Amino acid sequence: MGATFDLWKITKTTLFYALVVVIVVVSVFPFYYAILTSFKQGTDIFRITYWPVSFSLENYQSVLSQGSFPRNLLNSIFIASVTVILALFLAVTAAFALSRVRFRGRGFLLMVILGVSMFPQIAVLSGLFELIRALGIYNTPWALVFSYTIFTLPFTVWVLTTFMRDLPIEIEEAAIVDGASPWVIITKVFMPLMWPALVTTGLLAFIGAWNEFLFALTFTSSNDTRTVPVAIALLSGGSQYEIPWGIIMAASVIVTVPLVALVLIFQRKIVSGLTAGGVKG
Amino acid sequence: MASIELRNIRKAFGAVEVIKGVDLEVRKGEFMVFVGPSGCGKSTLLRLISGLEDITSGEMLFDGKVVNALAPSKRGIAMVFQSYALYPHMTVYENMAFGLTLEKGHAKEEIQQRVERAADMLQIRQYLDRLPKQLSGGQRQRVAIGRAITRDPKVFLFDEPLSNLDAALRVATRIEIAKLHESMDHVTMIYVTHDQVEAMTLADRICVLRDGLVEQVGTPMELYENPNSVFVAGFIGSPKMNFISGDKAKAYNAETVGIRGEHITIVPDGGKWSGTVIHTENLGADSYVYLEMGTEEPVVVRLDGANDYKSGDTVHIAPMEDKIHRFDGAGKPIR
Numbered sequence: 001m002g003a004t005f006d007l008w009k010i011t012k013t014t015l016f017y018a019l020v021v022v023i024v025v026v027s028v029f030p031f032y033y034a035i036l037t038s039f040k041q042g043t044d045i046f047r048i049t050y051w052p053v054s055f056s057l058e059n060y061q062s063v064l065s066q067g068s069f070p071r072n073l074l075n076s077i078f079i080a081s082v083t084v085i086l087a088l089f090l091a092v093t094a095a096f097a098l099s100r101v102r103f104r105g106r107g108f109l110l111m112v113i114l115g116v117s118m119f120p121q122i123a124v125l126s127g128l129f130e131l132i133r134a135l136g137i138y139n140t141p142w143a144l145v146f147s148y149t150i151f152t153l154p155f156t157v158w159v160l161t162t163f164m165r166d167l168p169i170e171i172e173e174a175a176i177v178d179g180a181s182p183w184v185i186i187t188k189v190f191m192p193l194m195w196p197a198l199v200t201t202g203l204l205a206f207i208g209a210w211n212e213f214l215f216a217l218t219f220t221s222s223n224d225t226r227t228v229p230v231a232i233a234l235l236s237g238g239s240q241y242e243i244p245w246g247i248i249m250a251a252s253v254i255v256t257v258p259l260v261a262l263v264l265i266f267q268r269k270i271v272s273g274l275t276a277g278g279v280k281g
Numbered sequence: 282m283a284s285i286e287l288r289n290i291r292k293a294f295g296a297v298e299v300i301k302g303v304d305l306e307v308r309k310g311e312f313m314v315f316v317g318p319s320g321c322g323k324s325t326l327l328r329l330i331s332g333l334e335d336i337t338s339g340e341m342l343f344d345g346k347v348v349n350a351l352a353p354s355k356r357g358i359a360m361v362f363q364s365y366a367l368y369p370h371m372t373v374y375e376n377m378a379f380g381l382t383l384e385k386g387h388a389k390e391e392i393q394q395r396v397e398r399a400a401d402m403l404q405i406r407q408y409l410d411r412l413p414k415q416l417s418g419g420q421r422q423r424v425a426i427g428r429a430i431t432r433d434p435k436v437f438l439f440d441e442p443l444s445n446l447d448a449a450l451r452v453a454t455r456i457e458i459a460k461l462h463e464s465m466d467h468v469t470m471i472y473v474t475h476d477q478v479e480a481m482t483l484a485d486r487i488c489v490l491r492d493g494l495v496e497q498v499g500t501p502m503e504l505y506e507n508p509n510s511v512f513v514a515g516f517i518g519s520p521k522m523n524f525i526s527g528d529k530a531k532a533y534n535a536e537t538v539g540i541r542g543e544h545i546t547i548v549p550d551g552g553k554w555s556g557t558v559i560h561t562e563n564l565g566a567d568s569y570v571y572l573e574m575g576t577e578e579p580v581v582v583r584l585d586g587a588n589d590y591k592s593g594d595t596v597h598i599a600p601m602e603d604k605i606h607r608f609d610g611a612g613k614p615i616r
Contacts, residue, residue, distance in 0.1 A: 174366040176352075
């Protein structure tokens with residue numbers, strides 16, 4: 001009896017880890033192959049290998065030296081950072097009002113905010129384009145900051161509102177008795193308690209702005225104002241018929257590294273941020 | 282130091298009126314306890330005094346000045362909350378100093394002095410660098426009280442500060458609050474509780490509330506000896522006053538008579554009333570005998586020391602005639 005039981009246990013363990021391996025391979029393989037390709041050179045790229053056979057940094061050198069890629073990278077960093085700061089500032093203040101100030105139509109407003117985020121980007125593209133032209137910010141970083149903030153705000157506001165609603169009301173009242181203004185309550189009392197939520201939503205907003213393609217393609221027209229996703233898509237080789245895979249892969253790896261670094265730095269905060277709000281600590 | 286006057290104060294949440302016209306005067310330096318069953322509006326009344334809730338109608342005066350529209354921080358009050366409401370991310374020191382740092386015109390040294398003085402009063406000086414989560418419930422409540430002391434308020438408000446503590450700690454903290462009141466006799470204190478023992482032991486005067494109205498205001502002994510209604514008579518005192526109606530009350534020309542357990546003696550025979558023992562409780566110093574004698578709730582007799590009555594025994598009892606409270610059909614006393 002004991003032997004068959006052990007056999008069943010071993011099978012179960014084996015199946016479990018087999019499944020884990022499959023999932024890991026499927027999710028990691030595309031990235032692995034991109035990194036692998038980025039270190040290849042010349043015609044090596046078109047030979048399919050699954051292990052590193054040659055190593056060269058030439059692709060990285062050429063992507064960083066040619067054209068306006070470094071400039072595009074700076075654009076991306078600037079736009080994503082400003083979007084995060086702006087979105088968090090607006091969302092924290094909005095969340096305070098939506099969670100703590102009683103006013104008529106609060107529930108309706110929350111539903112509208114959620115409803116706005118359901119429109120696909122393409123549906124609002126032409127309207128947004130008109131708006132950006134009218135504001136005179138076409139082909140500037142502000143066009144992207146503006147549009148990304150619009151698209152990231154509903155989610156950010158919702159998460160922060162639910163999080164803030166769970167903060168004990170007595171803490172706010174104690175601060176009121178202590179003579180704190182709403183601004184002091186937000187910055188000195190609530191924000192320190194909301195770090196996990198701020199980091200989580202901020203990071204998601206950053207990733208969203210960093211990877212966005214459609215708006216970036218539409219609202220910019222010159223090499224110097226583009227962000228990296230568009231720049232990568234528009235990388236061209238020596239002739240019209242040549243696609244510079246090596247350089248594209250190198251650029252992709254460069255673009256991914258900051259995100260991975262950010263996620264690793266804030267990893268623990270993200271986990272607690274995603275669970276917080278659901279259950280009261 | 283402040284006297285507080287409430288003039289026909291009303292508070293409604295939407296269509297629901299919670300405070301239905303309260304007139305009350307709290308004297309300077311007095312320890313006033315608001316007591317009543319849950320939902321009677323005692324906490325709401327405290328929040329109206331603090332300024333955390335707006336008054337629907339009526340006038341609130343601090344030292345003769347109307348403060349209806351004054352923000353909590355401008356009223357010179359400090360509040361201790363049931364859930365402590367400490368700032369979780371600040372150390373004990375920062376918690377206590379927060380109010381002072383927000384007020385303009387306090388030098389760093391002055392703030393430190395005031396925090397340390399309050400910490401010494403409450404013996405929490407060694408915890409000043411800790412975070413609230415590193416403290417026990419009793420220590421947290423002390424920090425909350427310390428935070429209030431640091432602000433040097435004219436009026437000290439307590440909203441059921443002992444409800445979250447266990448029984449032993451509750452008694453210890455109760456004594457400390459009483460001492461605090463003695464050492465800060467210039468500060469007016471208002472204390473909300475549903476526990477009549479806390480009310481009796483702490484209060485200079487008690488205000489019994491019921492359904493958003495003041496039922497009676499007076500010193501603990503006034504309420505105990507001369508309750509103004511059946512409600513107050515039943516609420517103040519433990520165990521509850523016994524109420525007897527029907528023919529036994531008719532004999533006293535009343536609709537209901539009330540008699541406290543300690544004012545009934547058990548006599549060998551020939552007592553005024555008799556009943557069957559249904560339960561006994563021995564507490565060592567005193568004991569309670571529960572008698573079934575046709576009343577709504579069993580009649581409780583308090584005896585000194587232990588007793589050996591058994592369930593089913595028939596006993597004769599005699600109330601002390603001068604301690605009997607007579608009430609009319611409206612629940613008002615007949616004097």
